[in-house]
Amino acid sequence: MRARLAFALLLLGATVRAEDAGQPVTFGSRSSESFPVQAFGAGPRVVFDSGASDPIAAPWNTVLIQGFLPDPAVTFEAKRAGGGPPDWTRLEMHRFPNGRFWARARATPGPGRLRLRALDTGVSRDHAVEVYSVETFVANPESSEASIPPSRGPKDPGAQRPFVHPxxxxxxxxxxxxxxxxxxxxxxxxxxxxxxxxxxxxxxxxxxxxxxxxxxxxxxxxxxxxxxxxxxxxxxxxxxxxxxxxxxxxxxxxxxxxxxxxxxxxxxxxxxxxxxxxxxxxxxxxxxxxxxxxxxxxxxxxxxxxxxxxxxxxxxxxxxxxxxxxxxxxxxxxxxxxxxxxxxxxxxxxxxxxxxxxx
Ligand SMILES: [Zn+2]
CATH class of the missing domain: 3.40.80.10 (Peptidoglycan recognition protein-like)
Structure with a gap:
């Protein structure tokens, strides 16, 4: 059966989103994506293409996404939008048994918009894939910059901590x-x-x-x-x-x-x-x-x-x-x-x- 481009963007009007160090990447102001994948048989075929992202402020060499991926037959690729080679780079997929996943790819350092696509290599059933967030960064060290603590109030070493699951x-x-x-x-x-x-x-x-x-x-x-x-x-x-x-x-x-x-x-x-x-x-x-x-x-x-x-x-x-x-x-x-x-x-x-x- 002829592969059919079956992507739809539900979504989503969020603005800036980030955890730390990574720059949030949005696509037409959308910060997350959801698209259906239908079981057509053998792939690979493109089931989602983000197009060029909104402008990304700082240079980057790493793309990191996370979300929900019910079927491991879906994979992601990324490239710098509008640029020449190198072409699409496969993201390294890390999928958990409950469907949560994150995926990452390295690129040559530089500025530019991001383009992201998903490939179906043969899913077994119709379902939807959700990308909760997309970010780019260069190096991502943990920050340990010192700051001056303000004067402290009284301390109570015997204070009771509520129950915390270890x-x-x-x-x-x-x-x-x-x-x-x-x-x-x-x-x-x-x-x-x-x-x-x-x-x-x-x-x-x-x-x-x-x-x-x-x-x-x-x-x-x-x-x-x-x-x-x-x-x-x-x-x-x-x-x-x-x-x-x-x-x-x-x-x-x-x-x-x-x-x-x-x-x-x-x-x-x-x-x-x-x-x-x-x-x-x-x-x-x-x-x-x-x-x-x-x-x-x-x-x-x-x-x-x-x-x-x-x-x-x-x-x-x-x-x-x-x-x-x-x-x-x-x-x-x-x-x-x-x-x-x-x-x-x-x-x-x-x-x-x-x-x-x-x-
Ligand atoms: Zn936070």
């Missing part, structure tokens, strides 16, 4: 290099993962494992960037160990605890932060405030440091209420526990619902 639960691999100790954090940054809005703890553990692989092998970092992930059910999952330098906020990682919400809280996806999720962030934040003497005012969104839509409009809108929830961090013991419970019940009583969730 790395072993998601079968973390060890960091590829020794961590840089960063034992006295003084600020907290909220992110979103730009990935799956998970529905079960197991899905969340799988997603965190995916993110670690994406960060280590896709971006070339030593471990998952964030210290904690919080899923829509309110589970807190350990990322990079507390007390070690993170890699989530370029040039501002020093003293910075990174918390990522699993999901995409920005248009057009617009996942909603849930009340249990925000309560978990508040509990974690109250612990960090108490333990390290962090000022609640230092709880910020990734976009407060650089041009990015992270953590998404809907998560960003929760920050004022979250900061209020961190004031008066609990002392250890019963009194602190009571205050925490009272605070969380206030949250559940509707302040997040009304003011934060926007409905």
């Amino acid at each position: 790395r072993a639960e998601w079968k973390a691999v060890p960091a590829t290099e020794p961590y840089t100790p960063d034992p006295l954090p003084w600020r907290i940054t909220l992110h979103h993962s730009d990935g799956r809005y998970t529905q079960t703890l197991q899905e969340s553990l799988d997603e965190v494992r995916f993110i670690q692989d994406f960060h280590i092998h896709g971006r070339g970092w030593i471990d998952i960037a964030y210290h904690f992930a919080v899923d829509p059910l309110g589970n807190i999952i350990e990322g990079r160990p507390e007390g070690m330098l993170g890699a989530h906020t370029l040039d501002d990682n020093e003293g910075n605890v990174g918390i990522v919400l699993l999901g995409n809280y920005h248009p057009p996806v617009n996942n909603r932060p849930t009340v249990p999720q925000l309560a978990a962030v508040a509990a974690l934040g109250r612990y960090l405030v108490a333990r390290y003497g962090i000022s609640p005012d230092t709880l910020k969104g990734h976009r407060d440091y650089k041009v990015t839509d992270c953590p998404g409009d809907r998560a960003y809108a929760t920050l004022p209420a979250l900061r209020r929830a961190l004031v008066g961090a609990p002392a250890p013991g019963l009194a602190g526990a009571r205050r925490t419970a009272a605070s969380l019940s206030r949250i559940n009583a509707g302040s997040f619902d009304a003011a934060v969730l926007g409905h």
Whole structure:
């Protein structure tokens, strides 16, 4: 049967999107793509062609994408749009059993727009492929630029950490290099993962494992960037160990605890932060405030440091209420526990619902 170009772009009107160091790449302002793939038999045939991307500000030599790919018979290729040879370069595909994938290709360093296409080499059934994000970069070292910490408040070594699902639960691999100790954090940054809005703890553990692989092998970092992930059910999952330098906020990682919400809280996806999720962030934040003497005012969104839509409009809108929830961090013991419970019940009583969730 004659191969038919079967691509359709649903989507999606987002603007700038990035995690760190990578430059977000958009196509006609779209930052993510979804296209159907139909089972036609033997390939390969092109099932998606992005055309030239919007202009990319800085030179690049690496293309990195991530998303959801149900059938491993789909592969991706990239090229510098409008240029001559070299022609299409196959992306190295890394696909997880649950369909999450990231893929990367190297190119000669230089400026220019990106063109991306997908090939079907013989999928077994009709389905849709989703590309959640596309980024380019040159070198992507973890930033460890020093900054001057502000004066700290009182520290409480006995502060109770809320339950955190340990790395072993998601079968973390060890960091590829020794961590840089960063034992006295003084600020907290909220992110979103730009990935799956998970529905079960197991899905969340799988997603965190995916993110670690994406960060280590896709971006070339030593471990998952964030210290904690919080899923829509309110589970807190350990990322990079507390007390070690993170890699989530370029040039501002020093003293910075990174918390990522699993999901995409920005248009057009617009996942909603849930009340249990925000309560978990508040509990974690109250612990960090108490333990390290962090000022609640230092709880910020990734976009407060650089041009990015992270953590998404809907998560960003929760920050004022979250900061209020961190004031008066609990002392250890019963009194602190009571205050925490009272605070969380206030949250559940509707302040997040009304003011934060926007409905
Ligand atoms: Zn971020």
